[in-house]
Amino acid sequence: MTKRRSGSPGQRAGGTAGEGGSAAAQDESPGAEIAAGPAKPGSPENPASPAGPANAEVLKLDLPGDRRLEAGKAITLGAMARRLPQLIGRALGMAWQVDRAAVVALLVCQVVSGVLEALGLLAMTGTITAVIGSGHIAARLHQAAPSLVLLASAAGLRAVLGIAVTALSTRLAPRISREAELRLLDAATHAELAAYDHPGYNDRWDAADRGVEVSQELLNQSQSVLAAAASLVAAAAVLTTVHPVLLPLLVLASTPQAIAGVRAARLTYLASLDTMKDRRLLGILRWYLVDKQNADQIRSGTMAGFLLGKYRSAGARVDAATDRAAWRAAKMALAGSLAGGVASGAVWATLLWLIATGRVSVAAAGTATFALRSVGTGLRGVVGYGAIIFRTGMYLDDWSDFLDEAGGHRVDRGDTVPYGPAVVRTEGLGYTYPHAERPALDGVSLEVRRGEVLALVGENGSGKTTLSKLLAALYLPGSGSVTWDGADTRTLDAQAAWRRVAVVPQEYAKWPLTARENITLGQPLAGADDAVRAAALASGADDVVDALRSGLDTLLAREWWGGQELSGGQWQRVALARAFHRDAGLLVLDEPTAALDPRAEHRIFTGLRTLAADRAVVLVTHRLTNVVVADKIAVLDRGRLVQYGTFAELRDSPGLFHDLWTLQNDRETERAPTTL
Helix, strand or coil: CCHHHCCCHHHHHCCCCCCCCCHHHHHCCCCCCEECCCCCCCCCCCCCCCCCCCCCCEECCCCCCCHHHHHHHCCCHHHHHHHHHHHHHHHHHHHHHHCHHHHHHHHHHHHHHHHHHHHHHHHHHHHHHHHHCCCCHHHHHHHHHHHHHHHHHHHHHHHHHHHHHHHHHHHHHHHHHHHHHHHHHHHHHCECHHHHHCCCHHHHHHHHHHHHHHHHHHHHHHHHHHHHHHHHHHHHHHHHHHCCCHHHHHHHHHHHHHHHHHHHHHHHHHHHHHCHHHHHHHHHHHHHHHCHHHHHHHHHCCCHHHHHHHHHHHHHHHHHHHHHHHHHHHHHHHHHHHHHHHHHHHHHHHHHHHHHCCCCCHHHHHHHHHHHHHHHHHHHHHHHHHHHHHHHHHHHHHHHHHHHHCCCCECCCCCECCCCCCEEEEEEEEECCCCCCCCCEEEEEEEEECCCEEEEEECCCCCHHHHHHHHCCCCCCCEEEEEECCEEHHHECHHHHHCCEEEECCCCCCCCCEHHHHHHCCCCCCCCHHHHHHHHHHHCCHHHHHHCCCHHHCECCCCCCCCCCCCHHHHHHHHHHHHHHCCCCEEEEECCCCCCCHHHHHHHHHCHHHHHHHCEEEEECCCHHHHHHCCEEEEEECCEEEEEECHHHHHCCCCHHHHHHHHHCCCCCCCCCCCC
């Protein structure tokens, strides 16, 4: 895990499936799938439970049909040769998008550097011929002077060009990475909310995020390949002029190391895939161990040793897999070097034979010696960096795939722009979370109109929160329909629909922003601060704002330098204020007063009718005394609508609501008789 992934697991890797989802979807730790499989007592997956149940489920990734494993196995020398131009083109294309002038300068530098190297090698023949020739030393040095000047000038200019290439690459690399990350974040935020409930989506996000990390490396690696290729072409051209047989022999001599390098790259990539599940687990455990939200429970529950044991076990598995890959890669590299050494010996023997038989002059042989070294270095550079860039390209493929499909869940709805909604209605609504054993909702039909309050009640897991998300067009129906003013939510423009919704979820965001921005969400209304204060007054957050040292300008984040923290109840008032501030036709409140004191709660519900005057309001709550304000109450039981009516009708009629009302108001306790 990288420091960019320092957010909570729920933010990085998806949350729970909601009330009506399967047990696995609801109860799993965020960020990984729970695979139904036994954990052996005392195994690394279950280190702290030597006598635990044999069928206990363990936290791990289960990604059937993951194409990357097969793609990794397909890494071969031929595949690299075919793919390398495409990858270099991709790197230059990404750079072109952020700074075209810098890309042109880079390419010019590489071409000029290659030409200068060729000129330098050609000048080598003249220099050697003059030095070993007959005559007075002064005359020979005078004869060699032009070649020496050309050699020195070429070397100096190439050094300057190398500095320029480094500077340009340093300028481009972070810009490429930032652009790649922005495109990834844009794709992720335009995926359906339901994507987080699908096994594999979060893993594809992690793989794409890894692609962002290596995106800036792709340019540097491409530059290294281009530099090596330019040197190779220049030296190969010179070597061919010495004798045509030398170049194919040298290429043949470099082949063993090329094969070894590609295979090592394949091992590294496959090891990365193999350890991805444990590396994610390490990140999740790290967050749970150090986050402030869990710190008191880590201590009061004395869980540090238990969780650290799981961390060590996962780390040991990563180390073992990495060591295996490194050892196998080292053995391959050694075999490739030995074979390459033998082949290189044959090349040098051939060169000596050419000199001995007079086919190549001594001066040309000297030039060939330098050219052989340059060609060998260039070949090793192309193959070595090519293998690295090939592996990097696999990660970029993950990034590109995620951009294309947003994990397979990119928002793709209609283009109808809603202007209400005045009436939100469901007909035979059904919804099932991925891999759930039963539907979260089944055959639900109801409606809420502007000016009305619809309360959703029921026991835990009855589907209340899921239904509220479907009404708000955050989820799309699996069966049946949800309509806004007669238009199916599947046909609505998603962004336009969400702008007509204000939601206060059970777990609301505590943005590290100012109090004003926490209420406006960066979208101020025409009334500016007057509208903000009106929303704060309606939610009871006006007292909170007035108590802040800088009022609406106060930064609400203690963990940031100079920030100020709020209590749970104060944050809930701010969350309500942001919903009341929003110019929305549908207001969804999911347990909106759970953290409020009785006075603040009374203030909210006495003003709810006023808020509902120009909105349709959906209220999800377990506190049945609060639903007195509702026009209609929908009672859910295991995803089905079992009762639907007014408060008076449901309270006085046999059924689930009556039972829950009776239980919630039964607080008498038996006391033992007092003895004197």
